[in-house]
Amino acid sequence: xxxxxxxxxxxxxxxxxxxWLKKHYKEIGFENICFVFANTGQxxxxxxxxxxxxxxxxxxxxxxxxxxxxxxxxxxxxxxIVDFNSASRxxxxxxxxxxxxxxxxxxxxxxxxxxxxxxxxxxxxxxxxGDKYATAIGIRIDExxxxxxxxxxxxxxxxxxxxxxxxxxxxxxxxSQQTFRLELKGYQGNCKTCWKKSELKLYQxxxxxxxxxxxxxxxxxxxxxxxxxxxxxxxxESRVFFRGNRSxxxxxxxxxxWNGFVRDDSIDVNDQLRMFDSESCEIYSNxxxx
Numbered sequence: 001x002x003x004x005x006x007x008x009x010x011x012x013x014x015x016x017x018x019x020w021l022k023k024h025y026k027e028i029g030f031e032n033i034c035f036v037f038a039n040t041g042q043x044x045x046x047x048x049x050x051x052x053x054x055x056x057x058x059x060x061x062x063x064x065x066x067x068x069x070x071x072x073x074x075x076x077x078x079x080x081i082v083d084f085n086s087a088s089r090x091x092x093x094x095x096x097x098x099x100x101x102x103x104x105x106x107x108x109x110x111x112x113x114x115x116x117x118x119x120x121x122x123x124x125x126x127x128x129x130g131d132k133y134a135t136a137i138g139i140r141i142d143e144x145x146x147x148x149x150x151x152x153x154x155x156x157x158x159x160x161x162x163x164x165x166x167x168x169x170x171x172x173x174x175x176s177q178q179t180f181r182l183e184l185k186g187y188q189g190n191c192k193t194c195w196k197k198s199e200l201k202l203y204q205x206x207x208x209x210x211x212x213x214x215x216x217x218x219x220x221x222x223x224x225x226x227x228x229x230x231x232x233x234x235x236x237e238s239r240v241f242f243r244g245n246r247s248x249x250x251x252x253x254x255x256x257x258w259n260g261f262v263r264d265d266s267i268d269v270n271d272q273l274r275m276f277d278s279e280s281c282e283i284y285s286n287x288x289x290x
Contacts (some may be wrong), residue, residue, distance in 0.1 A: 001029075001030075001132050001133065001134050001155060002030060002031040002032055003030065003031070003032045003033075003128050003131055003132065003133035003134065004021070004025055004030040004032065004033045004034075004133060004134050004135075004136060004157075005033075005034055005036060005120070005124050005127075005128075005133050005134070005135045005136070006018055006021055006033065006034065006035045006036070006135075006136045007036060007038075007116075007120060007135060007136065007137055007138065007282060007283050008035050008036060008037040008051065008054075008060075008062055008138075009037070009138060009190060009281070009282055010037060010043060010047040010048070010050060010051045010182075010190045011047070011050075011138070011182065011189075011190055012050075012171055012172070012175050012181060012182050012266075013138045013139075013140055013160065013166070013168075013171050014138035014282075015050065015054045015175075015182070016138075016160075016166065016171055016174055016175070017136065017138040017159055017160055018035055018054060018058060018060055018062075019054070019058045020159065020163075020164055021033065021136060021159060022058055022059070022060060024163070024164075028159070028163060030134070032128075034061070034063060034124075034127055035055075035060045035061060035062045035063065036062070036063045036064075036065060036120050036123060036124070037051050037062050037063070037064050037065070038065050038066070038067075038115060038116040038119050038120050038283075039064055039065070039066050039082065039087045039088060039093065040066075040067075040091075040093055040094050040111070040115040040116070040191065041066070041087075041088035041089065041090060041091040041092050041093045041094045041095070042091050042094050042191055042192050042193075042215060043190050043191060043192070044184055044188060044189075044190060044191075044192055045089065046182060046183045046184045047182070047184070047190040048084060048087060048089075049084075049183075050180075050181075050182040050183070051064075051084070052084040053180050057179075057180070063081065063123060063127075064081065064082045064083050064084070064087055065079040065080065065081055065082070065119045065120060065122075065123050066079065066080050066082055066087070066088060066092075066093045066119060067079065067080075067093040067096065067097060067114060067115045067118065067119045068080045068119070068122075069093070069096040069097050069099075069100055069114070071096075071099065071100050076118065077097075077114050077118040077119065077122070078118075078119070078122045079118075079119035079120070079122040079123045080119075081123070091215045093115055094111070094115060094215070094219075095219065097111065097114050097115060098219050098223045098226070099223060099226070100226075101114065101226075101227055101228075102223060102226040102227020102228070102239055103219060103220060103223060103224060103226075103227065103239040103240060103241055104195070104241070105195055105239065105240065105241050105242065105243075106195070106243050108227070108228070108239075111281075112281045112282075112283060113283075116281065116283050117283040117284070120283060132155065133155070134155040134156070134157050135154070135155060135156050135157070135283070135284070136156075136157050136158075136159055137156055137157070137158055137282050137283065137284060138160060138282060139158050139160065139161065139282060140160050140161070140166050140167055140168060140171065141160065141161050141165050141166060141167055142167045142168055144161060146282070147161070148284045150284075151284075154284060156284055168265065168268065169268055172265075172266060172267065172268055182266075184266070185264040185266055186263075186264050186265035186266035186267075186268075187201040187204055187205070187262045187263075187264065187265075188205065189201075190281075191281060192205075192212045192215070193205060193212050193213050193215075193216055193248075194281065195216075195241040195242050195243065196281065199242075199243070199251070199254070200258075200260060200262050201262055202242070202251050202255070203251070203254065203255040203258040203260070203262075204255075204260075204261070204262040206251060206252050206255035207255055207258070210252055210255075213248050213251070213252060216241050216248045217247075217248040217249065219241075220238065220239075220240050220241065220247055220248055224238030224239055224240065225238055225239070226239075227239060
């Protein structure tokens with residue numbers, strides 16, 4: 001297989017992987033490479049800026065895509081191409097998906113699929129003109145449990161496990177030596193208030209800036225009874241985002257009684273391997289769905 005698509009999530013791990021693959025993709029057996037970033041409209045602004053910085057610094061030619069959701073029943077998700085300036089900051093792709101399919105959560109974890117995987121696959125089909133391609137996923141050695149069991153069937157590769165073994169601490173150290181890095185704390189992540197985050201991270205975020213939860217609160221109140229099961233009144237309760245059937249308002253209320261603190265693991269450069277609580281929504285990864 002000669003074609004390689006690099007899934008650029010907007011985080012430092014995928015940033016390092018993109019930089020490494022730009023230099024070495026031919027050495028590991030590929031002839032063509034492209035880098036794709038899927039914007040959900042709910043990424044932190046720092047993520048968008050970091051993606052743009054990596055693109056320019058490493059000469060990647062990152063293609064920015066967003067989900068193009070056809071509201072007609074039976075029509076699939078395609079892609080639209082945007083860039084740093086035109087990318088949605090108000091959650092439009094996310095809301096378009098919710099308007100059609102309802103609120104995603106642990107029981108219905110389709111957001112990564114519809115907002116990232118499908119738009120990327122739609123673009124790749126067009127870019128590679130239907131030819132086969134492999135997909136590089138930015139998962140580190142300390143996240144090895146997130147490798148897809150269908151990696152061979154889906155032609156997935158994990159360079160940071162098989163080619164240049166990297167841990168969270170090694171990634172942190174490498175970026176600490178660069179002229180720029182992602183200006184987010186480790187628990188903030190790329191997607192502002194992702195339901196896959198641990199409850200402690202969500203409490204920390206609510207304590208720091210409760211306005212970050214406004215989008216999810218509005219989605220629950222506006223589209224809570226849209227989706228599978230509601231058409232025939234099989235479900236009486238509105239669907240909500242968070243684990244334990246908790247709403248955005250539940251998380252905000254709980255955060256007010258929480259007096260803990262979440263460590264910023266983005267500054268940890270002590271290379272002692274340990275498994276991290278990770279919710280970075282890489283396509284094809286076993287991430288937060290269990």
